[in-house]
Amino acid sequence: MLFKTCSNSLEKMKLVDAIQRLGIAHLFEIQICTALSDIHENELNISSLREVALRFRLLREHGLWVSPDVFKKFRGEDGTFNEYITNDPKGLICLYNAAYTLTHGEPELKDAVSFARHHLESLASSLGSPLAEQVKRALHVPLPRTYRRLEALHYMPEYEREEGHSPILLELAKLEFNLLQAVHLKELKEISEWYSDFKGYVGLSFARDRVAESYLWGYCVFYEEEHTLTRMIFAKLVILHTLLDDTNDVGATLEEYRKLDAAIQRWDESAVSLVPGYLKKFYNKLLICFKEFDDELRLNGRYSIDHMKKEYQIIYFVSILYLEHMY
Structure with missing residues (x-):
């Protein structure tokens, strides 16, 4: 009307x-x-x-x-x-x-x-x-x-x-904002619980807690209610990349980072033998997360995540090149 x-x-x-x-x-x-x-x-x-x-x-x-x-x-x-x-x-x-x-x-x-x-x-x-x-x-x-x-x-x-x-339009905007705010807070809680379990399993104590920031990125870009899956996957991807970044900055030597990169480029469970001991759980969990992403997307009639894997591999490879240049 x-x-x-x-x-x-x-x-x-x-x-x-x-x-x-x-x-x-x-x-x-x-x-x-x-x-x-x-x-x-x-x-x-x-x-x-x-x-x-x-x-x-x-x-x-x-x-x-x-x-x-x-x-x-x-x-x-x-x-x-x-x-x-x-x-x-x-x-x-x-x-x-x-x-x-x-x-x-x-x-x-x-x-x-x-x-x-x-x-x-x-x-x-x-x-x-x-x-x-x-x-x-x-x-x-x-x-x-x-x-x-x-x-x-x-x-x-x-x-x-x-x-x-229009007072009606303004009222609608406020109601919609409050409705979505409840959805977003629920999602943030779920992401926090997921991260707690994830970090507890991989045991990388040096990693930063960037759950809220990671969720905020996806929230700002895809805030509509129907994009719940997009926001959740986006936040998890940012968290995974943050963990890799922290491994680079704090936890791993250049040689250890190269070994992790070699495993990520192969992207196979058998490649875990290439990974340093304290990063084996992280590598296994990384593969599991992407498998879960793929299952969720296929279940919702979306495309596979091959392109996401490829981009993740490229990002990691480029970071290796940067590190080698710095050294």
Whole structure:
């Protein structure tokens, strides 16, 4: 009904933007796809920098091509951006964020990033809330590159202060956030228990406890409820790599590390004979973990994990080369 009550394409764009920044785009996938397809097919009669940049960013974020030529109207004959747009900080931040959807061979968008950043930095101290906070966040990490979950945390209280905001949409975002928070906390507890059992078995006392950080990476990228399996595997992979990293930094000599690498490149239970005694349990557990990943993915109709094994082997091989260079 929120989409049906939009009277024009501009209102739809603003609604899509709000939904995405509130972290609930996964609940409106069909409606967003339909709205943006319609906006892409029909040229809008919009003239403000803010609206042009918003359309540009939304469409490009969803894989719909828009030419950088749409910004020509804001550039002079020499190709530089007109100074008058510096009096529009909301338009500038929209231009800045939109330009970060650039692809190779688009120097005009690189120019837009430099131009907008320079003037936003100059204006930052004079801006009111919440625009000042939004500019500060964007200058640190532009909107197309930020973690959606973190943006939702910041944006919910800001959206509540926007003129014409939808109380129903805001309430939905808060309810969804609380629901997912309970799911994420449950998963983090499960990962912590898994790690406790894992570390107790392999006995690498020198390894750092990075459970929360490892889970946070996957949580920020794949926060939707249906991505539980993705988050869990992602967190375990990061933990496994952290253990290898700590073995490199603290536990193993270069020769021992080479032996472990030789076993990992073979990726077979029989290769355990190559591994130093105190790392045999770790190597066995590593193979078991990847076998469990493979079983879980196949059970859920996903692809096998051969590519994950290969990347893991490459990472480890590269670390050996780095160590040998250091020595």
